[in-house]
Amino acid sequence: MKLQTIFALEFRYQLRRATTWLYFGALLVLAFLIIVANYVPDARDGYYLANAPVVIASVAVVCSGFWLVIGASVAGEAAARDVQTRMHLLTYPAPTSKAAYLGGRFGAALALNSLLLLAVPLGVMLAVYCAGVEDEVLGPFRLATYLTTCCFFLLPNALFGTAIQFSVAALGRRAMGAYLGTIILLAATHLLGYVLPEAGERRHLVDVMGFTPMTKWSTLERNTRLVMLEGSFLLNRLLWLSTSLGLLALTYFRFRFALPESRQQEPASEPKSPVTLQASLSGGTGEARPLVRRTYGWATQLHQLRFLTGQAFQQLVTSKAGLPLLAGLALVFGLTLRGNLKGRGTPLLPRTDVVLHQLTVPLTDVEPLWMLVALLTIFYAGELVWREREARLSDIGGAAPVPEWVLFCGRFLALGLVLVVWLALLMVAGVVAQVALGGTPEIGLYLQMLFGLQLVDCLLFALLALLVHVLVNQKFVGHLVALLAYGFIVFAPKLGIEHKLLLFGASPLWTYTDMAGFGSTLAPWPWFKAYWVAWALLLAVGARLFWVRGREERPAARLQLARRRLTRSTVLFAGVAGAGILLFGGFIFYNTNVLHDYTPAAKTAKQRAAYELRYRRYRNRPQPQLTAVKLHVEIYPTQRAAAIQGTYLLVNHSPVPIDSVHVATGTEMGVETAALAFDQPAKAVLVDAEQGYRIYALARPLPPGDSLRLRFRITHRARGFSNDGADALVLANGTSFGNREWLPVIGYQQYRELDEASARKAYGLAPRPATYSLYDTAARRYAPFPGLIRFEAIVGTDAGQTAVAPGTLRRTWTNAGRRYFHYATDAPIRNEYTFFSAHYAVQEGTWRGPEQKQDVAIQIYYPPGLTENPVRMVRSAQASLDYYSKQFGPYPHRQLRFVAQPSYGFGHHASPIDITANEGFFLLNPKKDKRGFDLVTAVVAHEVAHQWWGNQLKQAYVEGAGLISESLAWYSAMGVVENKYGPEPLRRLLSFLREENETPRSRAAKPLLQADDFYQNYRKGPLALYALSQYIGRDRVNGALRQLLAHHRPGTRPFATSLDLYQELQTATPDSLQPLLHDLFRTNTFWELKTETATAKPLTGTRWQVTLTVQASKLVVDSAGTETKQPMKEWVEIGVFAAAPESEEKGKLLYLQKHLITSGQQSLTVTVPGKPAQAAIDPNYLLIDWNTLDNDKAVKMTSQVQSR
């Protein structure tokens, strides 16, 4: 009865509050926006229906996370309002049981929060049915979808969130405890997420608001399957249910109806003795107060400012949410650094720039730990603004002669100091972690990036948070509004607001790598920050004007007060800030929108669409082919400029005369193509500078076999900066640019088309898949930059730098303080090349072909200092050239180079002869790799293989293209690793490639022949080829590849497709294994192989008889996810191993033979020459089976041995 009354009062009280409905509205709008701005476009791109159950579930997850942070006041108030309003003096002594009191309050909070979260399905429904979403991207309405979302996500989340927040607030007797508890919870679960194994869904167990277990789902399932309580999701819910109930129980037992003060020591006896009384009666005049000088003026105000700053700083730092929490966060950064400093699982050398890349995050980026820092900043701002009023000291404080600007600035400076402390803690964490990893911290760089760059972002946001709290003047609503402001800064680009003049505190990204330094990325930074600082000053003026002091809190009264506070100096100050905004904003606008074309994503799409609409009709026009390129390139690194003069030799290889030449010129910013001229009369009939399309009519058509020359001049000068930052192709150190970016191309370029389905639809383009179908014969006729050219270039750069281009370096000389390099190829290369210029160190080696008597110079141009990997790279390149030239055919060039390019990345781009290697690759430290896997050697072998697969064999631009470039490159690299380094390194490479199998993903996919994603191209493809090589023999597979290359000579057509590869493999595969070949490549087949039992008994001598019971099945999954069981009748390896010696995973191989395995359970008996310990079906994991853990089984000994 009492419980009901308490419940009803609390429920009605909060239901009448405007904040409650504000939260409801915010959640509604958020759910609406997520659907409309994110999922509807996704659905139009063909991912999954906009109202699929899993979509609504994930909206529920995101909104729940948001609710957890903003809605904390509901539970917090229910738990602690009595203490904070001092009502507890009345409620606590009332004859109410703890159960009724806590139960009523908690029940009301839970009911309110449940109600709030119901805004989510409502928002979803509004988005789906009232926002004009077309029917094609919607499934039918299903009540079950909404019910499961509510019952498995929203309502449990309401329970978990309320329980946690209520408990913290009730035990801490502070409503804000709920908010703080939430932040700590998020930080803790984040840390826990790091500790748990990365792969699989297990790390989601700790996501308190749940997760959507859809990574493994097929498209079909994503559209229709309901998210039910099962698997790790069920575990997640149970985990948090028990945590919540545990917390509630704890709260029940720990809660006392006691006054918070009364637990402190009672004040010592009051001075009531007559003596004191008498003293007091007479004492008054006895102790005259000293006369004090009170001075008012700048000096006093500055003194007060310093004092208030100190006070507020101390208040924040000494609170529980202050130093301890910040130190905890810094610790998390430090602890997770080791795990984060990895490339593809291989540890990185802990160089300072790499560490700092992990530590610094722009305000506009989504990074969980920095988001927590932003939340804390908002929280601190609220505490600062509200502390005096919450302590009911504001009347006394407000009547004190302190100007508003001192009150505001004192708090801002205190918050700033706290952020400085945070950065200092972060720096300590970074330095310690770096030293622990064996690095040498460059303290100067730390100071520069943390206290120079990052601090400005922190301070700008701190000011915004303070201003919001001042203006809103309602603590929890202030948190909500500040959070929305933060959300806007972070997510506005998703809503189409991309200009950094509109995103508070934003500036184009800066990067720092050891090789390039800041390069030009820092150039826009001061302008953008000055612009935002000017805004911040204006905001500060606003905060001063609207600073709440005294009892006037109505907007009208505050406005009137603000008007009164508007003194001349304030107006002047605001005027200066406004002028700063105009000045800096104007300069930025001039740079981003006048000097540069401001092209948000939508405009780029529009441009691409126009290109296709206007010029696609020319795609089959016969065009002369580019056969020779002669260039003079001048690079001016310090001026960020380059100039190119070039001549193309074009030959008509077509059977008909050509009357017009179509030239596609670069559309990159700051690139000007000029002085295009042919060596025979021609007239420009179309010049479309925007799309980069020109048509020249030849006065005399070019007969078949004839040639003509095209001359052109290209100038590039980086001017100012754009919204995305300064142009970063020509750098003071580390320049690299390629022909694809700047140089003219002949004919219509399909790669410039728009690929995304929804964008194509929006611009009225014919629908087509993002990747052309393998069976689209017309599409197979296209490949980007396929032709072979003779290449010659003179490259000039600063005297101190080395310029690199493809071919033999004929000559190098110095002229007028510049250094020139003359490169020319000895054999034709594919029309793709890059120019580099930087200070490099060079590691050289040679490879001598055994019979061709051919010398190939191997050169690694690397960032000075990183000497470890280049040696390794030369060795791998030598081994690769050795193996590939034997297996697939000669290497046609006389150099092979890896050239470093500044970047945090690890990847490569393999152009002919010169392979671009990102700076990060040189930081990989395979010696520290716990897997014992040498990623560097393997990747080099892979890249060198591209000199065959991709540069000699050119693939058509359709599905399966990755299978014959990337898959073949990895497959070939396996051969190098096995031949040169042995079976154990090969096993580690295979295991590295198989790691990707553990990443949850849907089994639904197209067959390998139509491969078009990372997993198929780089992982499944090579593993399938390896499996085939183990069944039919490596030589046969390599022979087929040799044939493939022979049938598709460089520079010839048709381009190779995966079907051509398949045909060669078919030819090489014996009839008995044709079904396997088919299963591996033609269908998306999965095997499920399992050893159920393995027993052994000794025979005579050392021989043992091993009996295995195995379970096997095979199924085909189509791209929609439909699974079809297939009868299995396959030869599968059976292996038996001896006991593994310590420190090794597997023991000596005792037996390995292929057995014919059929669907279902079966038993096998083999005899082995030693004591067995393990037996396995498919021990080398050749067949595609994502669960390999159950392949093997420990062998059990039968009766005779039990005596042991």
Place this chain on the structure above:
Amino acid sequence: MGKHPLGLFIRNVSKKYANGVQALHNVSLDIPPGMYGLLGPNGAGKSTLMRTLATLQEPDAGEIHLGDIDVVNQKEAVRQTLGYLPQEFGVYPKASAEELLDYFAVLKGLTNRAERRATTEALLRQTNLWDKRKQKLGGYSGGMKQRFGVAVALLGNPQLLIVDEPTAGLDPAERVRFLNLLSELGENSVVILSTHIVEDVAELCTRMAIINKGQILLEAQPLEAVAALKGYIWRKLTDKSALPALEQEHQIISAKLLSGRTLVHAYSPERPGNGFDAVEPDLEDVYFSTMAGCFGPTGQQQAEGQAR
């Protein structure tokens, strides 16, 4: 700040709250240096007036001048000479009295460390908190907290001291000590004491005003007001049951219990008879007569005439 020809002049101040309550209605008062009592029942508008004087609220209309300072528009100047003890206030429970007093001393412009120390020490001694100065304020009793508030209000020798219901939570000894402190300050400052306890005013104030429902009912000197009432107040001991009948017949201004019987005071120009005895009026009778509406500006020659 220079010496102002001190005195607080309040002219036609009105204030209406958003919920429709007319807290002040055309209030005008002249308050000279010295102790000034503002007497009225709870909810009369005392605190609103006090907060307005303390620059914490804006009047809807009217002017307030402290000497030549415009209180509404020159808040900063007022604050520099203001001491304010609100009716209700809190403290930072984890701060000690010494710390928090030092904090407010800086806010009040005492920037010299040595002077500040001397001032805070003197105040802590005066308010008898010196021995408890290191103790956390969270552990203070109501009286100690109130004394601490006084110390804050007295910081920097304010020319205008506003104390809102200061004696409400004090025990008799504390109250005496507190009133002593006040009277000492009243020697050369304007001290406005708002209270609903008549004795506070009777004991201390040279001038006073009675306020109810936002209106000034009486502005007077306590002694003169008491004298003016001489011969008008009559008392009778009666039973509670007889009270309604008496109220019908006489102008009863107060009724209180005395040893189980009811003692009523009546206002009447002549002896009402019927068992009423003459009684020497006191300030309480002034208060109740005013509240009852039988004693007002008409009976007070110097009072402003426009209160009703």
